Amino acid sequence: MQHRQSPTQRARILLINAVREPQQLSQLSDSDWNLLLQVARHKRLLGRLYVELDRLKLLDAVPNNVAAQLRAANNLVRHRQTVLTWELNRILWALKDLNVPVIALKGAAYVIADLPPAAGRFFADLDILVPLEHITVVEQRLLDRGWLKTTLSPYDERYYRLWMHEIPPLRHRERESEIDIHHTLLPRTHRFNVHAVTASLFAQAHAVSGTKAQILAAPDMVLHALVHLLFEGNPEEGLRLRDLIDVVDLCNHFGTEVLFWQQIMVRAEQLNLGRLLYYGLRYSDLIFSTKVPTFVIEKTAQFAPILPIRWLMDWLIPLAILPEHPAYPRYRARLARQLLYLRAHWLRMPPSLLMRHLSYKVWLRLRNVPRYVEIKPQDLQQL
Amino acid sequence: MMISELTATELQARLTGGGLCFGCGPFRLRLNSSLQSLLTVLHELYAHYPIYDHSGVDDYRMTLDWASPLRRWLRPVVRFSADGPAPFTDVPITRAFPTLEWGMNWCIAIRAHHVLMLHAAVVERHGRVLVLPAAPGSGKSTLCAALSHSGWRLFSDEFGLIRPEDNAFVPIPRLISLKNQSIAVIRQFSPTAYFGATYHGTHKGSVAHIRPPQASVTRMTELAPAGWVVFPRWQAGAALTLQPIAKERAFMMIASNAFNYEVLGEQAFKTVAHLVNNCKIYTLVYSDLTQAIRILDELTQ
Numbered sequence: 001m002q003h004r005q006s007p008t009q010r011a012r013i014l015l016i017n018a019v020r021e022p023q024q025l026s027q028l029s030d031s032d033w034n035l036l037l038q039v040a041r042h043k044r045l046l047g048r049l050y051v052e053l054d055r056l057k058l059l060d061a062v063p064n065n066v067a068a069q070l071r072a073a074n075n076l077v078r079h080r081q082t083v084l085t086w087e088l089n090r091i092l093w094a095l096k097d098l099n100v101p102v103i104a105l106k107g108a109a110y111v112i113a114d115l116p117p118a119a120g121r122f123f124a125d126l127d128i129l130v131p132l133e134h135i136t137v138v139e140q141r142l143l144d145r146g147w148l149k150t151t152l153s154p155y156d157e158r159y160y161r162l163w164m165h166e167i168p169p170l171r172h173r174e175r176e177s178e179i180d181i182h183h184t185l186l187p188r189t190h191r192f193n194v195h196a197v198t199a200s201l202f203a204q205a206h207a208v209s210g211t212k213a214q215i216l217a218a219p220d221m222v223l224h225a226l227v228h229l230l231f232e233g234n235p236e237e238g239l240r241l242r243d244l245i246d247v248v249d250l251c252n253h254f255g256t257e258v259l260f261w262q263q264i265m266v267r268a269e270q271l272n273l274g275r276l277l278y279y280g281l282r283y284s285d286l287i288f289s290t291k292v293p294t295f296v297i298e299k300t301a302q303f304a305p306i307l308p309i310r311w312l313m314d315w316l317i318p319l320a321i322l323p324e325h326p327a328y329p330r331y332r333a334r335l336a337r338q339l340l341y342l343r344a345h346w347l348r349m350p351p352s353l354l355m356r357h358l359s360y361k362v363w364l365r366l367r368n369v370p371r372y373v374e375i376k377p378q379d380l381q382q383l
Numbered sequence: 384m385m386i387s388e389l390t391a392t393e394l395q396a397r398l399t400g401g402g403l404c405f406g407c408g409p410f411r412l413r414l415n416s417s418l419q420s421l422l423t424v425l426h427e428l429y430a431h432y433p434i435y436d437h438s439g440v441d442d443y444r445m446t447l448d449w450a451s452p453l454r455r456w457l458r459p460v461v462r463f464s465a466d467g468p469a470p471f472t473d474v475p476i477t478r479a480f481p482t483l484e485w486g487m488n489w490c491i492a493i494r495a496h497h498v499l500m501l502h503a504a505v506v507e508r509h510g511r512v513l514v515l516p517a518a519p520g521s522g523k524s525t526l527c528a529a530l531s532h533s534g535w536r537l538f539s540d541e542f543g544l545i546r547p548e549d550n551a552f553v554p555i556p557r558l559i560s561l562k563n564q565s566i567a568v569i570r571q572f573s574p575t576a577y578f579g580a581t582y583h584g585t586h587k588g589s590v591a592h593i594r595p596p597q598a599s600v601t602r603m604t605e606l607a608p609a610g611w612v613v614f615p616r617w618q619a620g621a622a623l624t625l626q627p628i629a630k631e632r633a634f635m636m637i638a639s640n641a642f643n644y645e646v647l648g649e650q651a652f653k654t655v656a657h658l659v660n661n662c663k664i665y666t667l668v669y670s671d672l673t674q675a676i677r678i679l680d681e682l683t684q
Contacts, residue, residue: 033440038466063440065411072496079646326466 007325015039015323019245020288022052026061033066039323043241046073047120077122081111087126087177088112092212094145100138102213103129103205105182105224106246109215113208116249117225121242125169125178128213131202132183139167139181147172147179155360163189163349185224185271186231189349192272200270218254219264222247223273226280231344238320238337247280248288261296274303283317316340387430391422397434398422402444404435408544408555408603410442410495411435412487417448418461424480428558428579428592431600443490447483465490481582481590484560488541491555492642498553499654500642501543505552506535508683511610512552514543514662516640522617522669525565528593529672530679532573537599538607547650550657551606556595566591572672611683612637612664621670625678633664 005013014036018025028036040046050070053059059067088108095102104112107123130138143149147170152160160168166182185201186193204217216224229243254260268277278300284290285297304310319336345354386394386405397403398421402413443465449455450462450473460473463486470489474482492500503516504527513535517523524540531537537556544553558579561569566589569576577594614628614636628636637655638644644651665682669675 030438030440037440038444041466065409065442066440068409068497069442069494072494075496075646075650079648082648 007328008330011035011039011325012322015043015045015241016287018049019045022049023056023058025049025053026058028062030063033063035325037066037069038326041073042326043323044122045120045242045245046070047077047122048242048245049120050074051120073122074120077120080123081107081118083175083177084108084123084126085111087172087175087179088128088211088213090172091126091128091142091179094142094147095138096212098134098137098141100130100134101202101205103202104208104213104215105129106228108213109221110246112211112213113206113215116253117246121246125180127166127180127182129182129184129201129216132198135167135181135183139170142170146174150178159357163187163353165190165193185220185227187348189353190231191347191350192276194270194272197270217263217267218250218260219267220271222250222254222264222280223268223271223277225250226273226276230276230279231347235338235341238333239317239340241321241323244283244287244321248284248290251281251284251290251292255291255293258293261293265296265299268300268303274300275305278303279313279317283321286314287318287322384434385430386432386434387426389426389434391426394422394426395419398425401437404437404439404441405429405432406435406603407432407487407557408539409553410491410555411439413441413444414483415444415446415448418476418479420476421447421479421483424579427577428594430594431597433600443487443494445483445486445490447479447486478582478585480579480592481560481585484558484592487557491542495544496643496646498544498546499644499647499651501545501637502541502640502642503543504540505538505543505554506530507538507552507554507607508535509610510607511683512538512607513679513683514552514609514612514658515615516543516612516637517615518640521615522565523615524559524561525568525617525672526615526675528559528561528565528569528576529572529676531559531596531599532569532576533676533680536602537595545609545654545658546606547647547654550654550661551608553606554599554603556599556603558592558594561591561593563588568672569593609658609662612658612662613679613682614664614666615675616666616668617670618668619670621668623671623674623678624668625665625682628664628666630659630664634659 014032018036018040037046040049046069050073053062053070084107088104092102105127107121108126108128109115110118110121150169150171152168157168160166165184165187166180169178169180171178184193184198201216201220204220205214206217208215215221225243225246229239229247264277268274281292281296281300285292305313316336316339319333320340324330324333349357394403398414398416402415404411404413445463445465447461447463450460454460459476461476461479461482462469462473463471463482465486471482471486501514501516503514504523505512505514506527507513515523515526527537527540537559538552538554539557540559541557542555544555545551546553566581570578579592579594581589581591583589612633634655637658638651641651641655667675667678
């Protein structure tokens with residue numbers, strides 16, 4: 001049967017099976033490993049494979065240099081997690097007498113609360129949530145304590161301040177981690193943003209032992225992971241498979257209790273994220289066969305889009321989220337990534353604002369203003 | 384089978400087909416390239432590296448090729464990449480080979496976090512290694528080239544790789560890269576050293592590569608524990624001085640010299656502590672290469 005698989009199918013099946021059934025990893029051939037390592041590296045899942053094999057005591061059952069590469073990736077992951085936890089610790093120190101609740105989001109939350117998605121997961125920056133009414137004080141305090149604003153153009157500064165759900169990122173002058181300070185889960189201009197419920201995120205947040213930072217309640221945490229998966233993303237990388245894996249891990253972890261499923265449906269409705277929950281559970285099930293109780297599937301069906309849209313999304317999402325074979329990238333996957341990126345932007349702001357934003361970006365492009373400054377090692381050494 | 388045993392046609396077929404798979408130290412590398420000019424230089428300078436067949440798991444998959452079809456003809460430039468976007472700016476075809484060498488170093492430096500990576504030259508004799516950690520420009524490669532042509536086995540002129548599990552040094556006998564004046568110094572000191580072409584006007588000035596002595600490649604899977612750590616510094620006209628360093632100071636010097644001390648965290652701390660506790664550690668200031676080699680020979684008898 002194997003010879004009938006297309007290269008793309010082979011890459012996808014290898015990666016999905018590696019995540020779903022890591023106990024099978026010891027049976028892979030060298031050529032499977034060659035492909036899996038490339039795909040998993042691209043999707044940043046090497047650390048996870050290490051943790052799973054370590055847990056199953058199978059590291060000795062895979063080729064030596066596979067184990068070495070996975071160990072190397074996991075060492076890097078652990079280092080990032082240490083760095084981010086330390087950054088959070090410093091922020092809490094800087095804010096300690098302000099009496100402002102600080103919720104750790106995403107990676108930092110999974111790490112401090114020791115939740116399943118933290119295992120072997122690479123996190124780029126630190127995200128925290130503070131109430132909007134305190135954000136000016138928090139920002140000022142951090143600036144007084146050694147954090148710096150990242151340099152932004154006046155337009156970008158305005159973009160963040162007026163329209164976004166976070167303020168422009170800060171960075172401590174001695175450290176490399178960027179911190180994103182959010183005041184709500186969705187951009188202010190987002191189609192699905194509901195201002196009124198932000199306070200309830202704090203009301204329902206949980207304490208975590210050993211730190212003053214809090215984490216979102218389980219249903220909110222899953223919904224936020226879904227926001228990340230489906231409302232962000234970029235045209236190059238597409239939707240992030242590891243974000244979907246976060247959702248799957250969290251659902252498997254919290255989903256053993258029926259109460260969680262009841263709550264998440266209520267919260268999805270309150271936060272205006274019903275459609276998002278529908279998609280999240282649908283693709284967790286389609287791609288990773290996540291166990292979702294029947295009553296939840298039946299209930300969330302009310303959030304489903306009309307049939308043609310569902311067909312379209314069923315085509316687009318797997319294309320944008322699953323790996324391509326590195327040697328045979330397909331045009332349609334690229335198209336899917338771009339369409340979903342457009343969709344994310346379409347939802348992100350009302351049409352008039354979007355037109356304004358896009359025309360400004362096009363104008364920058366025409367004037368050849370670089371989108372970001374790239375410094376390669378050689379440029380530095382030339383001095 | 385070694386790379387030198389391939390005919391030019393076979394070498395080209397591999398480079399343009401599934402890739403040239405070869406071994407260097409613990410790593411299995413795969414190189415793809417359609418650059419004709421690379422054939423001779425690989426044949427000569429990579430001569431002793433073993434060729435691996437296509438089964439086996441690659442550590443680094445590298446491509447060095449024309450930046451675009453157009454740039455093959457119009458002011459030709461080439462691009463290095465390894466499993467992702469290009470890490471360096473494109474370079475003229477004349478500098479393709481030094482870029483490949485830097486690219487390979489880059490691959491190791493950003494990925495090989497399963498070992499502690501010292502920025503050091505390492506050579507072995509009597510079953511123990513001499514580690515020469517130093518900043519660029521302090522003459523470590525020069526010293527390393529001289530030592531590896533004076534009865535020492537070359538481990539690396541750039542990476543001191545230590546396995547945290549057993550504190551053993553791992554050989555990675557890549558080419559020795561010499562810069563500017565040290566090229567003439569080594570040509571004179573070791574007439575047997577096999578040099579490649581000299582590349583002028585790179586971002587590091589003039590660069591030439593020495594092929595690792597064959598024995599260091601054939602024995603590249605033999606690990607060894609550390610014996611000595613010497614921080615070398617070349618200084619014109621200086622008198623030869625070899626001074627022991629206190630362990631606590633040596634610890635800081637080695638930790639801050641490593642590429643990935645922070646990444647390995649506690650493992651790195653234990654590894655450096657083991658190194659410091661089990662080695663004699665010195666600084667060496669020298670101006671004359673022959674004297675420096677002699678004193679290192681005596682030290683390690």
